[in-house]
Amino acid sequence: xxxxxxxxxxxxNRLHWLVKLRxxxxxxxxxxxxxxxxxxxxxxxxxxxxxxxxxxxxxxGLIYAALLFxxxxxxxxxxxxxxxQIFIDLTCLAMLIHFxxxxxxxxxxxxxxxxxxxxxxxxxxxxxxxxxYAALLFLGVAWSEYFNLLPYYSLGIASLELHHQPGYLFAVSFVFxxxxxxxxxxxxxxxxxxxxxxxxxxxxxxxxxxKDRIKSEYVLHVTHDIRDDLSAIQxxxxxxxxxxIGSLNKLQxxxxxxxxxxxxxxxxxxxxxxxxxxxxxxRQLTLEPFSLEIMIESICDxxxxxxxxxxxxxxxxxxxxxxxxxxxxxxxxxxxLNLLKNAVRxxxxxx
Amino acid sequence: MKKKILVVxxxxxxxxxxxxxxxxxxxxxxxxSSGAEGFSKARLEKPDLILLDVMMTHRTEGFDxxxxxxxxxxxxxxxxxxxxxxxxxxxxxxxxEPDEVWLPVKEVLEKPVKPEALIKAVEKHVR
Numbered sequence: 001x002x003x004x005x006x007x008x009x010x011x012x013n014r015l016h017w018l019v020k021l022r023x024x025x026x027x028x029x030x031x032x033x034x035x036x037x038x039x040x041x042x043x044x045x046x047x048x049x050x051x052x053x054x055x056x057x058x059x060x061g062l063i064y065a066a067l068l069f070x071x072x073x074x075x076x077x078x079x080x081x082x083x084x085q086i087f088i089d090l091t092c093l094a095m096l097i098h099f100x101x102x103x104x105x106x107x108x109x110x111x112x113x114x115x116x117x118x119x120x121x122x123x124x125x126x127x128x129x130x131x132x133y134a135a136l137l138f139l140g141v142a143w144s145e146y147f148n149l150l151p152y153y154s155l156g157i158a159s160l161e162l163h164h165q166p167g168y169l170f171a172v173s174f175v176f177x178x179x180x181x182x183x184x185x186x187x188x189x190x191x192x193x194x195x196x197x198x199x200x201x202x203x204x205x206x207x208x209x210x211k212d213r214i215k216s217e218y219v220l221h222v223t224h225d226i227r228d229d230l231s232a233i234q235x236x237x238x239x240x241x242x243x244x245i246g247s248l249n250k251l252q253x254x255x256x257x258x259x260x261x262x263x264x265x266x267x268x269x270x271x272x273x274x275x276x277x278x279x280x281x282x283r284q285l286t287l288e289p290f291s292l293e294i295m296i297e298s299i300c301d302x303x304x305x306x307x308x309x310x311x312x313x314x315x316x317x318x319x320x321x322x323x324x325x326x327x328x329x330x331x332x333x334x335x336x337l338n339l340l341k342n343a344v345r346x347x348x349x350x351x
Numbered sequence: 352m353k354k355k356i357l358v359v360x361x362x363x364x365x366x367x368x369x370x371x372x373x374x375x376x377x378x379x380x381x382x383x384s385s386g387a388e389g390f391s392k393a394r395l396e397k398p399d400l401i402l403l404d405v406m407m408t409h410r411t412e413g414f415d416x417x418x419x420x421x422x423x424x425x426x427x428x429x430x431x432x433x434x435x436x437x438x439x440x441x442x443x444x445x446x447x448e449p450d451e452v453w454l455p456v457k458e459v460l461e462k463p464v465k466p467e468a469l470i471k472a473v474e475k476h477v478r
Contacts, residue, residue, distance in 0.1 A: 227436075228362070228436065230463075231365070231436060231462050231463040232362055232364040232365045232368070232463075233364075234463040235364070235365050235368040235369065235462070235463050235464065236364055236365075236367070236368040238368075238463075238465065238466050239368060239371060239372040239375070239466045242466050242467070244372055244375055244376070244466050244470075245371055245372065245375035246375070267463075346418070
């Protein structure tokens with residue numbers, strides 16, 4: 001349960017969440033455009049809006065497939081994917097706004113929640129970059145339409161001609177952009193606070209696990225020592241109790257029998273405690289992938305000098321189809337090393 | 352003449368208990384607290400049986416001494432009984448099968464060993 005792995009998993013889950021939201025967004029665009037065109041019969045064609053919605057569906061499908069296909073993803077590529085998606089989303093939103101009235105369109109406010117999503121998903125710097133991109137898109141659409149650099153597609157509801165009123169444009173630009181930056185700032189602050197706290201918790205949890213493991217090992221050690229002592233006590237008691245070294249009177253025999261049976265009981269307890277502690281320690285082991293080939297090589301390197309000093313020829317041949325395995329590396333290493341060392345130690349040197 | 356038994360174990364109480372038990376059974380007991388001491392006493396005293404612990408100064412000392420005794424001309428015919436808590440200690444629950452080359456001993460007994468079992472084994476293997 002290492003730190004970066006969980007962070008990647010979290011980002012990965014959020015990418016899935018983003019894909020789900022985008023299905024809703026695309027459906028929403030279809031519904032709103034359809035409803036709007038049925039009620040208001042706008043002067044301009046709504047086809048470009050449908051086209052953008054279709055593009056959203058297609059590109060969301062691709063992202064979805066990519067997430068399914070690349071189950072294992074590095075942090076940097078997950079991060080890139082998040083940035084890329086937000087960038088495309090902002091562009092799509094700008095196009096939708098442009099083809100449906102520009103500054104007149106109240107859906108312009110939707111830029112704000114895109115910025116909030118960026119603040120949750122991305123690093124502070126990337127979120128700031130996306131916020132700036134959103135601001136530029138909004139300003140670009142508004143002022144290009146004002147200067148007739150881009151055509152103006154009137155919604156046809158209000159004949160306010162808002163896009164041609166510089167005072168209004170200035171006011172909207174100012175309020176809009178300040179709202180964007182403030183939202184981005186607040187979201188990144190909160191989400192970073194949460195991320196830091198999460199990291200702290202994870203670290204504390206790891207330390208606790210480690211401490212628990214050390215404690216278990218200590219218990220194991222002490223229990224072994226106790227059992228050795230009990231075993232000696234029993235060996236001392238038994239010959240007396242069994243009257244091998246002389247007969248006892250009835251009372252002596254009774255007391256000794258009691259002592260003996262308590263001692264046996266204690267040995268059973270201690271054995272149970274040993275078993276439980278060992279089980280606990282094995283449960284705390286984490287399986288990790290590692291290369292068998294590298295492990296075998298390093299083990300053989302440490303045994304080879306001993307073998308050669310005894311004039312035992314020592315060859316290593318591996319034919320591994322799958323050189324990487326998953327397991328507890330140190331245990332397997334210890335087992336193999338012991339086997340090899342004993343094999344060398346108990347093999348008679350060649351004449 | 353009394354039969355001689357050499358008890359090699361680093362646990363003083365265990366050694367004492369076994370010695371008293373076997374002395375009561377009429378054996379002459381010699382003691383050693385380490386593998387090296389056990390080996391030299393075996394050569395010197397030529398006992399009729401050796402009781403050997405496994406884990407002393409290092410974890411496999413008993414095995415090594417058993418092999419050394421087996422290869423040494425003056426001691427190779429002395430029967431050895433191994434008395435050990437090693438399988439509980441290492442949680443390896445297989446039986447140690449005595450073997451000419453690897454484990455040249457007559458029998459392996461688990462600690463704590465019952466007096467009857469010990470006496471039976473000693474009577475069976477003593478020269």
